[in-house]
Amino acid sequence: MKQVFNFNAGPAALPKEVLQKAQAELLNYQDSGLSVMELSHRSKQYESIQNHATERLRTLMNIPDDYDILYMQGGASLQFSAVPMNFLKEGKTANYCLTGSWSEKALKEAKKVGSTHIASSSKEANYSHIPESLELSDNPAYLHITSNNTIFGTQWRTTPDLPAKVPLIADMSSDILSRSIPVDDYSLIYAGAQKNLGPSGVTVVIVKKELLERCPDNLPTMLNYQTYAKNSSLYNTPPTFSIYMLSLVLDWVADQGGVEQIEAINTEKANLLYHVIDSSDNFYKGPARNDSRSNMNVTFTLPSEMLTKKFLQQASESGFVGLSGHRLIGGCRASIYNAVPLAHCEKLAQFMKDFHTNFM
Amino acid sequence: MKQVFNFNAGPAALPKEVLQKAQAELLNYQDSGLSVMELSHRSKQYESIQNHATERLRTLMNIPDDYDILYMQGGASLQFSAVPMNFLKEGKTANYCLTGSWSEKALKEAKKVGSTHIASSSKEANYSHIPESLELSDNPAYLHITSNNTIFGTQWRTTPDLPAKVPLIADMSSDILSRSIPVDDYSLIYAGAQKNLGPSGVTVVIVKKELLERCPDNLPTMLNYQTYAKNSSLYNTPPTFSIYMLSLVLDWVADQGGVEQIEAINTEKANLLYHVIDSSDNFYKGPARNDSRSNMNVTFTLPSEMLTKKFLQQASESGFVGLSGHRLIGGCRASIYNAVPLAHCEKLAQFMKDFHTNFM
Numbered sequence: 001m002k003q004v005f006n007f008n009a010g011p012a013a014l015p016k017e018v019l020q021k022a023q024a025e026l027l028n029y030q031d032s033g034l035s036v037m038e039l040s041h042r043s044k045q046y047e048s049i050q051n052h053a054t055e056r057l058r059t060l061m062n063i064p065d066d067y068d069i070l071y072m073q074g075g076a077s078l079q080f081s082a083v084p085m086n087f088l089k090e091g092k093t094a095n096y097c098l099t100g101s102w103s104e105k106a107l108k109e110a111k112k113v114g115s116t117h118i119a120s121s122s123k124e125a126n127y128s129h130i131p132e133s134l135e136l137s138d139n140p141a142y143l144h145i146t147s148n149n150t151i152f153g154t155q156w157r158t159t160p161d162l163p164a165k166v167p168l169i170a171d172m173s174s175d176i177l178s179r180s181i182p183v184d185d186y187s188l189i190y191a192g193a194q195k196n197l198g199p200s201g202v203t204v205v206i207v208k209k210e211l212l213e214r215c216p217d218n219l220p221t222m223l224n225y226q227t228y229a230k231n232s233s234l235y236n237t238p239p240t241f242s243i244y245m246l247s248l249v250l251d252w253v254a255d256q257g258g259v260e261q262i263e264a265i266n267t268e269k270a271n272l273l274y275h276v277i278d279s280s281d282n283f284y285k286g287p288a289r290n291d292s293r294s295n296m297n298v299t300f301t302l303p304s305e306m307l308t309k310k311f312l313q314q315a316s317e318s319g320f321v322g323l324s325g326h327r328l329i330g331g332c333r334a335s336i337y338n339a340v341p342l343a344h345c346e347k348l349a350q351f352m353k354d355f356h357t358n359f360m
Numbered sequence: 361m362k363q364v365f366n367f368n369a370g371p372a373a374l375p376k377e378v379l380q381k382a383q384a385e386l387l388n389y390q391d392s393g394l395s396v397m398e399l400s401h402r403s404k405q406y407e408s409i410q411n412h413a414t415e416r417l418r419t420l421m422n423i424p425d426d427y428d429i430l431y432m433q434g435g436a437s438l439q440f441s442a443v444p445m446n447f448l449k450e451g452k453t454a455n456y457c458l459t460g461s462w463s464e465k466a467l468k469e470a471k472k473v474g475s476t477h478i479a480s481s482s483k484e485a486n487y488s489h490i491p492e493s494l495e496l497s498d499n500p501a502y503l504h505i506t507s508n509n510t511i512f513g514t515q516w517r518t519t520p521d522l523p524a525k526v527p528l529i530a531d532m533s534s535d536i537l538s539r540s541i542p543v544d545d546y547s548l549i550y551a552g553a554q555k556n557l558g559p560s561g562v563t564v565v566i567v568k569k570e571l572l573e574r575c576p577d578n579l580p581t582m583l584n585y586q587t588y589a590k591n592s593s594l595y596n597t598p599p600t601f602s603i604y605m606l607s608l609v610l611d612w613v614a615d616q617g618g619v620e621q622i623e624a625i626n627t628e629k630a631n632l633l634y635h636v637i638d639s640s641d642n643f644y645k646g647p648a649r650n651d652s653r654s655n656m657n658v659t660f661t662l663p664s665e666m667l668t669k670k671f672l673q674q675a676s677e678s679g680f681v682g683l684s685g686h687r688l689i690g691g692c693r694a695s696i697y698n699a700v701p702l703a704h705c706e707k708l709a710q711f712m713k714d715f716h717t718n719f720m
C-alpha cells in the first residue's frame with residue numbers, strides 16, 4: 001500500500017486503528033450478522049453505539065450534566081442558520097466576531113433572520129489575527145465566534161470575556177477535541193465532524209439545556225434544537241454510520257490518554273512546523289500573527305507563485321496530500337488535526353527544510 | 361458468521377457485494393493510500409465518485425437532461441420543510457395527498473410556511489388504501505404525494521392525473537429505484553437513501569431545472585435547492601462516504617440488469633408473501649387494500665396480540681430481523697427493498713406457512 005501523509009483540511013485523516021476496526025466489522029457488527037449500516041436506528045445495538053458516543057464525548061470534554069449533546073446533519077453551514085433561527089428574537093441583536101470566511105458566512109445567514117452587529121473584526125488586517133477586544137451591541141441575543149479559522153490559520157487562545165447573561169456560541173468545527181476547553185463558558189458549541197471527530201455527515205451540537213427554552217415552536221422541525229434534545233437525536237433517521245465512526249474516534253482519543261494528552265501532541269506537531277517557518281529566514285512566511293496562530297492549520301507562503309507551485313508538486317510526488325492553501329487565499333496549508341501523527345509532521349518539517357536547502 | 365434475514369424498514373439491508381467492496385477498499389481507495397472518508401471533497405478522486413453516482417442514477421432512472429440531481433442531508437424530514445419554503449409562494453396553496461404518517465408530517469411542515477389544502481386523504485379508512493381521486497385547491501403551488509407508505513404498507517400504482525402547470529412533488533424515500541417511473545411526470549422527487557439507495561445520511565433530490573427559478577433568495581442557504589444545483593452539491597462538505605456507498609449500490613443495481621429487472625424481482629418477492637397472506641384463511645391479514653398494496657413493505661396481522669408476539673419471537677430466534685410493525689400501528693411488517701434477496705423472502709414465506717401450520 002502506498003505510503004501517504006494526509007494533511008487534508010477536511011474531510012481529513014482518520015486514525016488508522018479506527019479505520020481498521022471499522023473494516024474488520026463492516027459486514028458483521030458484534031456478531032450480529034449485519035453491517036452497522038444495516039441496523040435499524042431503533043435497534044438496541046444502534047442505540048448503544050450512539051449512547052456510547054455521547055458518554056465518551058461527555059467524559060472527554062468534561063461536559064456538565066446541564067448540557068445536551070445532539071447529532072444533526074448539514075454541517076456547520078446549516079448551523080449558521082439554525083443558531084439565529086432558534087435564538088435571535090425580535091428586539092435582540094445577534095453579535096458576531098469576524099475572523100475569517102466562516103464567520104462571514106455565519107453572519108450572512110443571521111442577517112436573513114434579524115438584527116446583527118459585528119462585535120469585532122480583523123477583516124481590515126486580512127484576518128491575520130484574532131481581534132483583541134470586542135464591543136457588544138445593546139440587547140445582545142448571543143455572541144458568535146469561530147474558534148479556529150481553517151483558511152487563514154488563526155485560533156482563539158482564550159474565551160472572550162462576556163457579561164454573564166450573554167450566551168457565547170462557538171463554531172468549533174476545526175478544533176473541537178483538540179485541546180481542553182471550559183465548556184461551561186459556552187452556551188452552545190457546534191462542530192461538523194470531518195476534521196477532528198470522524199467522517200463528514202454528522203454535526204455535533206453541545207447546548208446548555210436552559211438555552212433550549214428559547215427555541216420558537218414554529219421553526220421547521222429539523223432546524224429546531226428541541227426536536228433533537230427531546231428525541232435523543234432520533235426524531236428521524238440519524239446518519240448512523242457516521243455516528244458509529246465518531247464513537248470509534250472518541251474511543252481512540254481516550255486510548256491516547258484523553259484530550260490533555262492529545263493537546264500536548266498537537267502543540268508539539270504545530271511547534272515543529274512553525275519552527276521551520278520561523279527559522280527559514282523568511283523563505284517560508286506565515287500569514288497568521290504569532291499570537292493568533294492555529295495549532296490545527298499551519299498556513300505559509302513561499303517567495304513566489306512559481307516556488308509555491310514547485311513546492312506543492314514535489315510535496316505531492318513525495319506522498320504529501322492536501323498541502324494546497326484554500327482556493328480563496330492560495331499558498332500552502334498543513335492541516336494537522338488529531339489523527340495526523342507526529343511522525344507525519346516530522347516528515348513534513350524535514351521536507352520543508354530540504355526544499356529550502358535545495359533552493360539556496 | 362451468523363446467518364440473518366434482514367427485513368428492517370430502514371436503515372435496511374444492503375447488497376452483500378456492496379459491503380464487501382466497501383470493506384476491501386476501506387483503508388485504501390483505488391490505491392490512493394487513503395480511505396474514501398479521508399478524501400477531500402474537492403479532490404479529483406471524490407469528484408469522480410460523485411459524478412459517477414449522478415451519471416448512474418440518471419441512466420438507471422432515465423432522468424431527462426433538464427433535471428438536476430442533488431445530494432442533501434437531513435432526510436425526507438428536512439425536505440418536508442424545504443419543499444414549501446422553496447415553492448409555496450404567497451397567494452398560492454400547497455396541495456397534499458394524505459396517505460399516512462409521512463404525508464401528515466410533510467403537511468404539518470408546509471402549514472408553518474403558508475396556505476395548504478388536503479387534495480385527498482384515506483385517513484378515515486385508517487390509510488388502508490391510496491385515494492382514487494383528488495381535488496385541487498385554487499392556485500395550487502404544487503401537489504405532494506408519498507409514493508410508498510412504509511407504515512401502512514400502501515403504494516401509489518400510477519401517477520396522479522394533474523393539470524399540466526401543477527408541479528407534482530413526491531417523497532419516494534421508500535420506493536425509489538424499486539420500479540420504473542416516468543420521471544418527467546414529476547417536478548421534484550426526493551428520497552432519503554437508507555431504504556433502496558444506501559446508508560442513511562444522504563438525501564437524493566431530482567428536480568426539474570425550471571422549477572429552481574422559483575426558489576426565493578432569502579432562504580437559509582442550506583435549504584435553498586439552488587445552492588446545491590449551482591455548486592454541484594459541493595457548496596459545503598457533502599456526506600462523502602454515504603455518496604460513495606450510494607455509487608456502489610447504483611453499480612450493483614446496474615449489475616442486476618437495471619431497474620426493470622429489479623422491479624420484476626421485487627414483484628416476485630412481494631407476491632410470494634402476499635400469496636401466503638391471502639391463502640392463510642384469514643390467519644394472516646393484510647391491512648392494506650389489495651389494489652394499494654406496497655411491493656416494498658408487506659404489512660400483516662395475526663389473530664391476536666399473543667400470537668403476534670409469539671410469531672415475532674420465533675421469527676427472531678430463526679434469524680429474521682426487523683419484522684415488528686411500526687410502533688404507531690403494531691402488527692408485523694416485512695420490508696423487502698431492492699437489497700433483500702428473493703431467497704430471504706422464500707425463507708420468510710416458508711416460516712409463515714410453518715408457523716400457521718403449527719398453530720392449527
